[in-house]
Amino acid sequence: MTTATMQVSQKDFEKAQEQLKLLKKDPGNETKLKLYALFKQATEGPCNSPKPGMLDFVKKAKWDAWNSLGNLSQDNARQKYTELVSSLISAESAGQTKDASPEESRHGGYETIIVTTKNNITKIMFNRPERKNAINHQMYREIIKALHEAGKDDSTIAVITGNGEYYTSGNDLNNFANVKPNEMEKMAKDGAVLLKEFVSSFIDFPKPLIAVVNGPAIGISVTLLGLCDIVYASDRVSTLQS
Template sequence: MAGVAGRLARRWSWSAFRSPVQVTCSQAFPLHVSGTAMMATQADFENAMSQVKLLKKDPGNEVKLKLYALYKQATEGPCNVPKPGVFDFVNKAKWDAWSGLGNVSKETARQNYVDLVSSLRSSESTSQVKPGAESQQGTYETLVVTSDDGITKIVLNRPAKKNAITTKMYHEIILALQAASKDDSALTVLTGNGDYYCSGNDLTNFTDIPPGGVEQKAKDSAVLLRDFVNCFIDFPKPLIAVVNGPAVGISVTLLGLFDIVYATDKATFHTPFTHLGQSPEGCSSYTFPKIMGSAKAAEMLIFGKKITAGEACAQGLVTQVFPDSTFQKEVWTRLKAFSKLPPNALKISKEIIRKNEKEKLHATNAEECQVLQSRWLSDECMNAVMGFLSKKAKL
């Protein structure tokens, strides 16, 4: 296999690959499916092809294959050319990548191509920061990130604000997940510092709007949310939530994307979207009915019912509940044992379990973000959020 990979690398030189006609699939960047309302235009697609030429680093053969396949799917549709011979390694790899997209529409492939190029450009921008900075504990302002004994631990670190998620924290969690996906750890754990796991969105995000920039702010926030949730959908390693206290909003809805959720018996789970004039996110409109049934999901997502850790476990949202007095000891003893398992086997097992749902999850995420963008611009949402902030100010 090493010889095959070497020949493939030599024949796919990065300088040659910068030509737009050779662009588009890779398992390193799973499929991003966007709702039709957010589909990339032909101009976006052509701009992305131009940006490929500006990439300074070779993204690797897997990414080149994905770029190739998405380009072919976006311009020609599903693969209908004969399969190359088994010893024609390069063309067979291209054919497999293109054929693997199945009946994905040209519009979806075009959007996925644009998203992938944007990710590559963004990755190069963040890599201009000091190498390895993402994994250093002191780099983040809103997180504490450590890696030890095969476990990367991402701690939400705004205890005085109940770990409410600011715009900056969104960006930092994305960076932390990207770094964790590439490090040597076997598991990645997300938890909170203090009494709360996370109190959801910091609603002051809604007040940080430049004059006349409401629509742009809503659009930017929807894109950020979509990219944020996509990181959880695409995360390649086992991802565990250690819910150390109450969880609200997006910190709850994301739980359907984790592989294991451990909770203290003091935790509660609350999704008050309707109260704030908003709608579900984090793929919960798909994962919650699947996990707990449509009626229980409606109680939480539509009517904002707060449930206990025991109820969340009974409904399948939480894997196991532990007494608060022994929570940390029992959970970390178990996680340290898990971290000794063969890391590649862990990743492969997760991929097999999750791969058939990724396209559905990305489509759901895109649709939820598009709906939320409209909700954020509505008077109903604005009035609800301002009313909530006003009540908090009086307390």
């Protein structure tokens, strides 16, 4: 890496630190731990401090997050830190923006996706960048609703994409967490019904449906690409189908 490149990287890293202070919404403990770990890795290198005691929960959580980065280089840590801050800023800006122009309308009532219409194009954007756009049950239902509404509005086509560095990382594992043994059968049946309705919303969509894959796509999101009429992918895209 050249000195000039390192200087630019350091400049971007310092800018990201300033941008992080401007966030109005708490990104959550998991994201804050990741930011802490990446910052420490970027500025000090791999974790070499002694592991805190089990009862010192906060310090132990920070140590675990930093230690989990292993031998990640300081340059890569700076890059990942900068990208994460950028995705948080983008998500917050998108959530606060009201009708960027008279030609663009933003559809309300959504928490896990952003839906806008401009120039007769409805854009549906996965909007959980802090979770790599992992699809939870709420997002499943909101995408179904968004496709249903886009199929009936005045738009000509619909575009699906992701906010941040990932298109989507597939199913959120929290969908399957904290399920009691006596609830597993019901959860499986309810999940099958939801998945069928979700896939059907793609199959039955009456207009051209375009996927703009902005980053890695994993699991169910890869399967769904085959149900779109056109797929555009950036050069950063990788796919993994489970």
